[in-house]
Amino acid sequence: MALALPVCWQRLWRGSGRWVVGLMSGTSLDGVDAALVYLEGSGRELQLSLKAFVHHPFSDALRALLLRNSAPETSSVRELALLNVRLAQLYAEAVEAVLARAGRARDTLDLVGMHGQTVYHIPEAAPCAGTSVTATLQIGDPSVLANLLGVPVVGDFRQADMALGGQGAPLVPYFDYVYFTHPTETRGLLNIGGIANLTILPANAAPEQVYAFDTGPGNMLIDALAQQHFGRPYDPDGRYAARGRIDENLLAELLYDPYFLKPPPKSTGREYFGAAFLTAFLEKANAMGLTDPHDQLATLTALTAASVYQAYARYVRTHHPFDVLIVSGGGVHNRTLMALLERYFSPIPVRSVADYGLDPDAKEACCFAVLAHELLNGVPTNLPGVTGARRATLLGKLCLPA
Template structure:
């Protein structure tokens, strides 16, 4: 899995099995391989370009496929896992464009989303069947292609004895609300996650840093409330009702450059800008819950996932703005925060091979659909998958 932050490949080894009409999941190991700097820059350039270079897009897809295969081979070697032990690989790929707003297609209006990273490299190099390209099936079924993690979160948060929520804080923030019985009640993007924070750090450090590690800059700064209020007023996305989805197209480099220019005009220090951008993410989450979640469901806890789940400043800002809710770490669920999505797409691969639907209509707005495309491996190991009863 590589998310909107485009920082590398996160790999989760998980197993799924049917148990009394439900699906049990177990997590074995986790591994990450960062993108080399030049590869990350290529991904960011193509993701933020208004017009894509066709040859570069084609070659980058092959390069990423080769990188994903290499990353998995490194994981096998480091974790001492044999490819023969793995039934299938779920590969989300790298998103380079996500346009959920529907426009006229051939016969009907449709959204669009593109993930690259040729899965054939994984299938050829490992011999394992690969399931990839999950989002188009939901779009073809009338959805936005996102968010797709909620089906997995319903399994993960089932049986907690209260209404729970999961707030992903990857490049983009998204919320999922789950009933005590594991039913997904709502899921939608809330606004920026780490995207603006990471982008500002790269810009202000001239590329020497890629993130605000441990929220250090933000914790040394002071939130500039007037500047924050202007960011909220200028963000039309957060006022939209669910279901809704967004991406780098809204919160990428053009938006960041305007924010940095305004911050310099207002005389904000580096630390104050990072504190304010971190508070911006926290405030979009608070507004989403106040408007679209808490009036309907008595949510008691929020689990934080994604890279932002490891940011103490962001967790502290959320706790201060949402004092009625318990902020929890995903480690208590058996998963480090940065591997939630990797585990989720392993789960979606399992569902696809079992011919089970993987999208949640209340989340994407689409009809139920089996997600993903299959690249057969030479081992034929997908035959070992046991479908839910």
């Protein structure tokens, strides 16, 4: 005798739309973003309505624990196992918070899409027990979250793409494709989180025409230096950098880093642009007489903006010159960084996604709501032109509660 499916399972495949919470905790390690959206349709016909957004901050203790376990020399298998569950608990709290802000009950929620917290990303093949593999690890278990909430959860989005030879990142370009593709404009979509990634959307693009890559550091190095010099987790409005002077000689040297010179597809993270990179930067700066904290922060802020423009000039401009650059992520609030992007990209206009009806802080969380929704629609959401995978595939693992 066949068993009746639970109501929450039945709703996944019935009706014309879904209520979905998207969750994102990025390399900036500042907390969890939760976006409640109502979604209908699929692909370029997808309709998204953002109903509520919250940022659920990490405690200092949790942030320190995540930082320690994102570095091979200090990570602990025991702590990673504990964090895998603790993060799922925090994600559940974030879901409850965004539902409360929207005034909606949990039993009206159809689905949750969660990125998880990346602790290590190995996009280039590395030796392992007699062969070479690529790998990535996002913690915050989706099955734990599904059972805490009593709501189906889709997580672990990167693995399927990597199984097909892709880098598993970036993942936001599918969202950029469905939300921002324009019939006549060629658009650049720049997301500045801990890492900066750039999506190229040719006018009226088909999915196979979209490409994207991580340009390098976003806020990660800026935040780390602001913490070190000023005891602040980030540079508010870019005010500390605004008081400094960019050392153009040091900036030019930094832009010869091998990552910037490597052609796409490519992706990166804290493994590359983390503590070791910052230490090397400070050693170079001090050796060159650049000792003022404001000058150092100004130069690192310029590195983020200049590396984005250099990537555009080297790998994009010849084939797809931009009509506009649209910026999202925490970096959009850094006025010094935005002014530098405007200077480098002039006369191309630089705009916030807020000008297109989307909260710049909510974009990545909305993306993972969309990716979860599309998995249930049976729609592949990796873009091989972006990640380098051999073919398109479904992304994510569906975890169902009892």
